[in-house]
Amino acid sequence: xxxxxxxxxxxxxxxxxxxxxxxxxxxxxxxxxxxxxxxxxxxxxxxxxxxxxxxxxxxxxxxxxxxxxxxxxxxxxxxxxxxxxxxxxxxxxxxxxxxxxxxxxxxxxxxxxxxxxxxxxxxxxxxxxxxxxxxxx
Amino acid sequence: xxxxxxxxxxxxxxxxxxxxxxxxxxxxxxxxxxxxxxxxxxxxxxxxxxxxxxxxxxxxxxxxxxxxxxxxxxxxxxxxxxxxxxxxxxxxxxxxxxxxxxxxxxxxxxxxxxxxxxxxxxxxxxxxxxxxxxxxxxxxxxxxxxxxxxxxxxxxxxxxxxxxxxxxxxxxxxxxxxxxxxxxxxxxxxxxxxxxxxxxxxxxxxxxxxxxxxxxxxxxxxxxxxxxxxxxxxxxxxxxxxxxxxxxxxxxxxxxxxxxxxxxxxxxxxxxxxxxxxxxxxxxxxxxxxxxxxxxxxxxxxxxxxxxxxxxxxxxxxxxxxxxxxxxxxxxxxxxxxxxxxxxxxxxxxxxxxxxxxxxxxxxxxxxxxxxxxxxxxxxxxxxxxxxxxxxxxxxxxxxxxxx
Numbered sequence: 001x002x003x004x005x006x007x008x009x010x011x012x013x014x015x016x017x018x019x020x021x022x023x024x025x026x027x028x029x030x031x032x033x034x035x036x037x038x039x040x041x042x043x044x045x046x047x048x049x050x051x052x053x054x055x056x057x058x059x060x061x062x063x064x065x066x067x068x069x070x071x072x073x074x075x076x077x078x079x080x081x082x083x084x085x086x087x088x089x090x091x092x093x094x095x096x097x098x099x100x101x102x103x104x105x106x107x108x109x110x111x112x113x114x115x116x117x118x119x120x121x122x123x124x125x126x127x128x129x130x131x132x133x134x135x136x137x
Numbered sequence: 138x139x140x141x142x143x144x145x146x147x148x149x150x151x152x153x154x155x156x157x158x159x160x161x162x163x164x165x166x167x168x169x170x171x172x173x174x175x176x177x178x179x180x181x182x183x184x185x186x187x188x189x190x191x192x193x194x195x196x197x198x199x200x201x202x203x204x205x206x207x208x209x210x211x212x213x214x215x216x217x218x219x220x221x222x223x224x225x226x227x228x229x230x231x232x233x234x235x236x237x238x239x240x241x242x243x244x245x246x247x248x249x250x251x252x253x254x255x256x257x258x259x260x261x262x263x264x265x266x267x268x269x270x271x272x273x274x275x276x277x278x279x280x281x282x283x284x285x286x287x288x289x290x291x292x293x294x295x296x297x298x299x300x301x302x303x304x305x306x307x308x309x310x311x312x313x314x315x316x317x318x319x320x321x322x323x324x325x326x327x328x329x330x331x332x333x334x335x336x337x338x339x340x341x342x343x344x345x346x347x348x349x350x351x352x353x354x355x356x357x358x359x360x361x362x363x364x365x366x367x368x369x370x371x372x373x374x375x376x377x378x379x380x381x382x383x384x385x386x387x388x389x390x391x392x393x394x395x396x397x398x399x400x401x402x403x404x405x406x407x408x409x410x411x412x413x414x415x416x417x418x419x420x421x422x423x424x425x426x427x428x429x430x431x432x433x434x435x436x437x438x439x440x441x442x443x444x445x446x447x448x449x450x451x452x453x454x455x456x457x458x459x460x461x462x463x464x465x466x467x468x469x470x471x472x473x474x475x476x477x478x479x480x481x482x483x484x485x486x487x488x489x490x491x492x493x494x495x496x497x498x499x500x501x502x503x504x505x506x507x508x509x510x511x512x513x514x515x516x517x518x519x520x521x522x523x524x525x526x527x528x529x530x531x532x533x534x535x536x537x538x539x540x541x
Contacts (some may be wrong), residue, residue, distance in 0.1 A: 011452060017520055034538030035484035035523060038446050038463055042522035059522035063448035067520060
């Protein structure tokens with residue numbers, strides 16, 4: 001199976017790899033997936049007082065498409081409010097990266113990671129957690 | 138100059154040796170006859186080519202040429218052996234023993250027979266990939282007609298104790314069939330010394346063409362028969378109908394001859410290169426060789442690089458072709474069933490890479506592979522949250538992962 005140019009680009013030059021200090025109140029962390037399933041994503045956001053995402057970092061254990069999906073997600077998150085960030089849909093990622101059907105689960109995982117990071121931030125800052133629909137990968 | 142990409146997936150298939158191609162070429166054009174045409178020289182010439190190939194194949198495995206049935210490849214040979222023995226001997230019993238680490242062609246042929254009333258035992262292997270002979274013997278019943286255990290495994294390269302397996306099968310009146318696709322032409326295989334009753338082999342795993350293989354069917358002590366699975370002109374002593382693939386068969390014969398002449402030397406060269414590769418790569422932290430290190434094919438290495446996912450790793454190992462036990466591409470997300478049978482945890486199975494060296498692999502290529510793989514592993518570990526957690530001393534087994 002050949003990878004799309006965009007997957008290769010994100011895979012070869014991943015954006016925003018790294019770690020934010022998860023003990024900080026302004027940082028939300030999402031850790032999704034499982035080693036047994038062959039993919040784990042950790043996505044972190046740093047949010048300012050206006051609930052705008054100022055920084056995003058990721059680390060991913062997984063295939064090229066999983067790495068590209070999370071790299072792309074961090075790019076999209078920066079500058080968005082946490083409410084706007086919730087509207088990122090996995091199919092947007094599928095479309096942008098031209099993921100084949102067998103790799104759709106990578107985009108689902110990225111969406112889960114975004115929501116999970118936002119929820120972590122919300123709970124830390126006294127907001128209610130958003131109800132997440134249970135995704136089926 | 139190193140030509141990239143380099144090919145280190147010789148357990149999947151091998152490039153054809155130019156000497157094989159040369160032997161085949163006349164049989165596509167001027168020697169095009171049907172080997173079954175008995176009444177004119179075109180047929181005779183083709184038949185001569187086939188007869189010679191039959192001798193070349195037989196010689197490589199210590200058989201007589203009358204015991205070689207040509208097929209379209211090992212999948213067909215596996216099917217013919219297992220289904221053919223079951224149909225021929227089912228009045229004597231309906232039990233077959235095989236391994237969970239067999240090739241799908243063997244496992245699925247067995248599954249097919251289960252639907253027809255066969256009773257199949259799928260034996261687990263030990264953590265080194267080898268069968269426990271006591272467990273094998275304990276699994277045998279008075280209904281056992283066949284033991285089907287591969288010679289060497291395609292993913293990890295471990296070599297089963299074939300002689301001992303054969304002895305146990307025979308002691309209890311069962312036949313022994315072995316899928317020897319990965320072993321023939323790589324290590325000495327002798328059907329008499331090993332006590333093999335049926336053996337499957339394939340040309341394209343030993344520098345021959347795709348689409349041709351053979352099944353060895355023993356003719357004496359005991360005389361073994363298989364019921365044909367394809368009806369037609371009664372070719373191959375009635376066991377496999379269908380016009381013979383003469384160029385392919387000639388190519389298989391030549392490939393066997395080359396292996397017979399060269400494999401001893403080649404095995405030494407390849408195991409030296411494989412050991413170099415393995416030694417260098419296991420210098421990386423948290424990397425593990427899968428499969429019994431002593432009983433192994435000379436050219437195969439299967440290594441798990443913990444905290445890195447295999448498919449992502451292959452993508453980073455630019456300019457080299459290898460394979461992985463990870464199954465990120467399959468809808469099931471299930472990693473290699475062979476590695477799981479060794480008791481490897483799923484995450485280690487997902488982290489595995491198989492390196493398959495071959496006749497045309499050079500030391501320069503192996504050096505390139507070492508550097509390239511090391512770089513890729515280190516790069517991906519920088520990206521891996523699991524590596525970071527491991528380095529922080531977090532026990533990953535204690536985390537509640539969201540299984541998906």
